[in-house]
Amino acid sequence: MLRIHFGELDLARTRLADAPDPLWEIASSLHRFQTRRGRWAHGRWHADAVRTLRGSPLGRAVRTLLLPLYPRAQYFPDFLTPGEGEAGLGAGLEAILAAPKRRVTGEITQIEPRRRHASPLHTLATPRERRVLVETLRAYHSAVISPVAGQMRGLLDSERALRARHLLDGGVDGLLRGLGPTIQWRPPVLSVIDHVDDRDVHLDGRGLRIVPSYFCWQQPVTMADPGLPQVLVYPMPRTAEDQVAASSEEAVAALIGGSRATVLAACAAGATTSEIARRAGVSxxxxxYHTRTLREAGLISSRRHAETVLHTLTRLGADMLRHTS
Structure with a gap:
């Protein structure tokens, strides 16, 4: 069991993340490849990700570098999830590059303590190999995390609204009591049941950043080093209903019809009338006819160029696709 001890100042400095943390989502998504637990909640994503990675150089890098570096259900290095990730992927990756060599070596040794310097992961202590890691993480995020960014954002916005209600009705006490069945709040201790290890973390006035996660499954996680700024990453509640709209086209189709939804989705990257016709299999x-209706509804914009008309999404149209993905 993990026990997080709060003081009065810690309660005042406890906050809920306002956006998905890209580096924690990378870590948790890599764990989804290492178990079938919770596969139903990420089934469509998993299938798409496997297709994207299969046979590619990125797929090989995931197998040989990322999966060994992020083992599931045990320790993985803290330097991979720096607090700077709160400011976005770029800031987080820069912090990984800036991590001291001694710290990187020490944390990697904890993954494979018996191999010590024989482990190929120890080469990540060098600036050159660290840059390779960072570019691999950037490519991985672009390939398999970014496609579900709308779903992640929508689920987090819903979660924040619920936690805000708990905070307004019950203060920080109400917020901490509502984080899920595996987290218990008995002031002044927040306990994570069935944690991978048994330990106590004293916040000592630093407060706690609470991070709802899309890919985290069942077991909340935190930093292994108690001296680091502390976060608690916990899984956002998922139901079967959350997966019904896993495809934006399917969700929009329920609202505006299948053919028109296909036309709307085709406009996401900009498409001419003839390109949309080929994709939709219609004249x-x-x-x-469909683009006129969508244009009148304010969902797309059409611009003539020479002999063609280019159709693109308006912000309203993009929001429709995003919020139903």
Whole structure:
């Protein structure tokens, strides 16, 4: 069991993340490849990610570098999830590059203590190999995390709204009591049941950043080093209903019809009438009818260029796709 001890100042400095933390989401998503537990909640994402990575150089890097570096259900290095990730992927990756060599070596040794310097992961202590790691993480995020960014953002916004209600009704006490069945708040201690290890963390006035996570499953996690600024990453509640709209086109289709939803989705990257017609398998005349309706609804914008008309999403149209993905 993990026990997080609060003081009065810690309660005042406890806060809920306002956006998904990209480096924690990378870590948790890599754990999803290492177990079938919770696969139903990420099934579509897992299938898409496997197709994206299969046979590619990135896929090989995931197998040989990232999965060994992020073992599930045990320790993985703290330097991979720096607090700077709160400011976005770029800031977090810069912090990984800036981590002291001695710290990187020490934390990697904890993954494979028997191998020590024989482990190929120890090469990450060098600036050159660290840059390779950072670029691999950037490519991985772009390939398999960014496609579900809308779903992540929508679920987090919903979670924040719920926790805000708890905070307004019950203060920080109400917030901490509502974090899920595996987390118990008995002032002044927040306990994580069935944690991977048994330890106490004293916040000592630093407060706690609480991070709802899309890919974290069942078991909340935190930093291994008690001396670091502390976070608690916990899984956002997921239901089968949350997966119904895993495809934006399917969700929009329920609102505006299948053909028109296909036309709307085709406009996401910008498409001409003839390109949309080929994708939707309908005539150019039918596409013109749908695009006129979507344009009148404020979901797309159409601009003529020479002999073609380019259709693109408006902000309203992009929001429709994003919020139903």
């Amino acid at each position: 150019a005349g039918t596409v013109s």
